[in-house]
Amino acid sequence: MQRRHFLTISLATLAFGCRKETPTSSKALSLTEALAAAKREGLTTDWRELKMKPVPAERNAALIFVEADKAYQKLPQSQRDADGLLLVAAQKTGALALARPVLERQSALLKLAEKAAALPGYSMERDWSKGLSTPFPEYAVARQMARLLTVRALLASEAGKPLEALADIEHATQIGRHIGSEPTLIAMLVHIACASLTDRSFIKILQRHGEKAGVLSAAHKVNLAFGPAPDLRFSFRSELPSQIMGVANIRQGKPFFADDEKPDDGSKEMIAIVKNSPQIATDWETSTVWYWRRVYQELTRNEPLTLAARMEALLAPLAKRHSRSDYFVLILAPVMSQAAVKVQHWNAQKVLREAMLSLLEARLKTGAFPEKPTLPGDPFDDEPLRYRREGKGFTLYSLGENGKDNGGSDEKEVVSSDTDSDKKTRVKDLVVRYGK
Incomplete structure (x- = not known):
């Protein structure tokens, strides 16, 4: 298995748009300055540190x-x-x-x-020096x-x-x-x-x-x-050092991904662009460093309920700029919002397991499930998990990714995002049922 990021646009589009600006700030940092700032902020910039x-x-x-x-x-x-x-x-x-x-x-x-x-x-x-081809x-x-x-x-x-x-x-x-x-x-x-x-x-x-x-x-x-x-x-x-290594491969005329099974990964277009305009490789690197610095800044805010939306928001304006330096970020960046949502899912599963165990312990002591138990907070809205007794059992649920109370329905719904055109399905609520 090799590292494959979700492609949000075609590599061929790199041939279009010539604006040189990078999204670092009104006063753009040099690549050296940007890397130094990233390191100060706790990012890993050298693949050797991954061992x-x-x-x-x-x-x-x-x-x-x-x-x-x-x-x-x-x-x-x-x-x-x-x-x-x-x-x-x-x-x-x-x-x-x-x-x-x-x-x-x-x-x-x-x-x-x-x-x-x-x-x-x-x-x-691992040979982390292979970057994206590790x-x-x-x-x-x-x-x-x-x-x-x-x-x-x-x-x-x-x-x-x-x-x-x-x-x-x-x-x-x-x-x-x-x-x-x-x-x-x-x-x-x-x-x-x-x-x-x-x-x-x-x-x-x-x-x-x-x-x-x-x-x-x-x-x-x-x-x-x-x-x-x-x-x-x-x-x-590993994301930032691996992506920097990917640009280094392009500079040397090597494939972006060293994959014999998929030799045509769009690298030819990228190599041609860099050959005609060497500065674009530095723009790609600078834009990538900017992006990962912003990601880490969002992570340090420790606001999990809005993290997924903030991750999505980082990519959305770049897709509208039509700058070749921005395209590189869009191609390489994983679907950050989904990574954040998966961690929320983890936390929801954790509190659902703990709540289920607590309810089963309560029944063991009293012979029945409680009518109004004290429940942990739902990671998707910080309100207590939803619960209702049903006969000799119960339904317990988290709101899930859509943030809506669907009454404990685990039916699937189709969704898409601004930065990812592929349609996906997700369950409406994350539900645990007990029927005995």
Whole structure:
């Protein structure tokens, strides 16, 4: 897997528009000054600073991930694809029997997942000097290991073995945490994807076995294993140095992404532009530094409810300027608002899990769920989570990304943004139900 940012416009459009201004300020900083300012503000500007601290081999889970990736790659691609579809179908439909043959075929991978989860450290050696072409082959197998563990957990739960199920959930959370310890956006996204898988399975286990005191005690421990929400400042550390390295490649006439499978990535147009106008490469770099300085300034405000909108607002005016220096930012910048929303989703899942555990504990003590419990704040509006008793159960929910109270509806809606023309779907509310 390689770092791929969402492309918001075609690289071909770089051939148009010749305005030289950069969005730094009315008094533009030189590239040297901009980099120095970025460093003072806490940004990483040199890829050498991305190297992880070494961990003794006997404690280093990264070595197990490398081994797991090699084992996984030995499976035919068609088999990997088919197994992946079976696992997804088993989780979505609840037809868990579909997954048994996959667990048997990939039993060696499951053992490596358990081994990696048991190790406390993670230090992967990367050649960060490759910039945007830095490969992360272990990330695909990490997601697969997390999915295998969560499906096996559901099978154990179905078989009346909730404590075994929760042990697998704990292992899956640690797989995600290992990956999330690398300072790059893609690592954060894989970490969140693993956590989402485990969260859904965790909730299903509680829905089946939440009346048992021993299960609730174990579930509290597993809930802590999810760990804190990803830190966006940490996860964005590799973005600026990687993008600067990408411009350096263009200056040298090299492809923007060193990808043999996709040699035509638009680099030819970019190389031609720089050859005809060398200053544009410096403009790209300066504009990129400006952008990431502004991102970090927004992050330091510590106002999570409006962060996604502010991230979106950074890109919106650049798309209207038609400046070639701005286009480079638009092409390289990840969809920042979505990165911020994913962290909010993480926090919403966290408070929903904690609230569900609290409600189940209350019923264990009193024999019934409370009518008006004290609930944590919803990360999407800071009001308490919404809750209502329903028969012998309850519905508990967060407003979700749209910020609207849809009454606990988890139906999907279609959305798009000003800086991303692709239509996406999202659930209206983030809902947890308990029906016993």
